Amino acid sequence: MNRKPNRLRAAAAQCMICGLCLLPATLPARQDGRVAGRNYEAVAKSILDAKPEHPYLLFDSRSKQDILNRTENDPEYAQIMDLLLQQGRRIMLNTTEPQKVFNDPASRYYQQASWESYVGFYLSGAQLLAFLYQMTGDEAYAQKAFRYADKLCELEGWAAGAHRFDIIYPRVWPDGAKDDEVVFSFDITTGDCALGLALVYDWIYPVMTRAQRDRIRNGLLENAILRVRGSWEYHWWASAEKCNWSAICYGGVGLAALSLLTEDPNLTDVVARSCEGFEKMIGNYGDDNGWAEGRHYAFYGIRDAIAFLDAVKRLTGGKVNLFDAPGWKRPADFALFGLTGTFNDGFVPGPVGFSYTYNKLTAESRDETAMYYLQTYLSGENRSLSMWELIWPRPTDVRAVKPAVASKHFPSIDWAFMRRDFDEGVQVAAKCAPADDPHHGHLDAGSFILTWNDDIIVGETEQRFYDQFFFNDVRFDYLYVRSLGHNVVHVNGEEQIIAKRKDRPRLKNVGGKIARFETTPAYDYVVMDATKAYPGKQLKKWKRTIALDKENDIVLTLDRVACAAGDRIDVLFHPVAAATVNGDRTVSFVGKTRQTRMTMQPLVRAPFRLTQETQYTVRVVKDDPVQAVPCLFLTLRAPAAETVIATVFHPDDPKPSGITLDESGANPVIRYTAKGRTYAYAFAENEVWRTEK
Helix, strand or coil: CCCCCHHHHHHHHHHCCCCCCCCCCCCCECCCCCECCCCHHHHHHHHHHCCCCCCCCCCCCCCHHHHHHHHHHCHHHHHHHHHHHHHHHHHHHCCCCCCCCCCCCCCCCCCCCHHHHHHHHHHHHHHHHHHHHHHHCCHHHHHHHHHHHHHHHCCCCCCCHHHCHHHHCCECCCCCCCCCCCCCCCCHHHHHHHHHHHHHHHHHHHHCCHHHHHHHHHHHHHHHHHHHCCCHHHCHHHCCCCCHHHHHHHHHHHHHHHHCCCCCHHHHHHHHHHHHHHHHHHCCCCCCCCCCCCHHHHHHCCCCCHHHHHHHHHHCCCCCCHHHCHHHCCCCHHHHHCCCCCCCCCCCCCCCCCHHHHHHHHHHHCCHHHHHHHHHHCCHHHCCCCHHHHHCCCCCCCCCCCCCCCCEEECCCCEEEEEEECCEEEEEEEECCECCCCCCCCCCCCEEEEEECCEEEECCCCCCCCCCCCCEHHHHHCCCCCHHHCCCEEECCECCCCCCCCCCCCCCCCECEEEEEEECCCEEEEEEECHHHCCCCCCCEEEEEEEEECCCCEEEEEEEEECCCCCEEEEEECECCEEEEECCCEEEEECCCCCCEEEEEEEECCCEEEEEEEEEEECCCCCCCEEEEEEEEEEEECCCCEEEEEEEEEECCCCCEEEEEECCCCCCEEEEEECCEEEEEEEECCEEEEEEC
């Protein structure tokens, strides 16, 4: 049963239309997730020994019957098939097609994707019709599928205008790419097209004429395979193994090569290189399933590209099983535990992913937590009603087991999540990670997001549609990215370090770390050390400890800031709920979703000022170029070389009383009374303990 509110359902729905359709090999794994000693080209050549006949990528003529049996015997799959047939009927009747549009490099200025929509019209239509031909045997579907595929093959290239040289050349590249990248003829849209047309070719192959086959071969070779074959080192994504592009591009060109393998056996080298590249990309998932780019891109990169892994596994009889990576043993952990974590270039909170992608990952991993994520968050109206649900059905022999503990630290990326339960109570997401991702990372070491009753109380500046300069060197001037736009601490205005700028060496050992994370039935806490995230000229030390009282939905933050006495300290909080400053002492929040009411109360020994100010984020777009962003500033002058600043967030009903900060002992102590009991939280340097009476 889907128990999430409409806002989160909308978030999932948004994610389900974020990209074009694509598609998925057991190996001896090393501790770093990489596969040792595999001769991929030899394995790829062995595929030809079996003399596969189309269709052979995701199903063959025999296994296709399994899909048909599901649609005949299971009402849910029967409904999906009926919907697909109705969609196919509409396409067959339609004689109106979009006019060819200019692949505009400035499309992001107009916040339009006209060319991508044009490509998507023909790609999604061709795939659906080709699939329906396989399911029904009606050759009329195949002929129109070819017509749509032909429209894509006549294009001079499949790379989006927003990724052309003059737009993409100034980028600050992700780890693994060079500053002097100059070749941009193969991008993620190319990967999508290559994968999609590979499936069309495989599925309608039996009824195409030689000329029709050669037409799609022409498109796959000229627009995809030959753009990279023999020149991999010139394409930045081929070595940027921590970037979502890597999976999309390798998956696309790899499946394209597989689809042509019986005609072009020499393409085994492309299959092999795609296996190697995808393997390296998967190896950058932490053993805990964490992905440094964030939750949205953890899914976006693999969404349909795992079709390549599925095809390789099928065609090698399981000899190559790239699903068996350590980071995919629990493939939905980051999606589930990170529900409220919109850090980096994330978007709205809530579930991420297509249900069919997690169907496949759950079937491969047999993970019961992933099955729980599927049943709870990607069911009902959040379940995809596409052909992929029929190809990758939800496993029926894996139990859905809700994790006994809803809090989790992801050490591989130093994100942490604290909560009583997934769908009730206050939730805290915290991040204190290395500054090692200039592509999607933010300068936000030590920041946090506080959510209650599906209302974001304090959170991130809302991510908007990218403009054409967002990934260039000016990226770090965008409020979304710079530390001024996050819930962090500044001394004399000193912001966090930019670890990588265009054409400059990458700085090492920059950013933060989570020093300790503990979860108990009554309370959780996380200790974050963000000291190395700053240049060290003004701010000498900053450690933030956040404790969550699960029983009373109270959040306690305690900041230890070292700087010169008299320096100005600003503690920033970005309200997402409506915020009102009350007499310079407290802040009242009213949620936008459920009218949730909370109060923020600073506890500082020195005089302080609490103000709400307006920040601005500016984008180079035609419409909506400037947005106002509210920010709460807790400002004081440092009374000594190290200053303790506590902040308490609590519900207004029931409201705790007697909230105090005691610094008289060896460790600061926050006390309050809630529901008839008095609690004392002692904050040691790297530990928190609680007493109550």
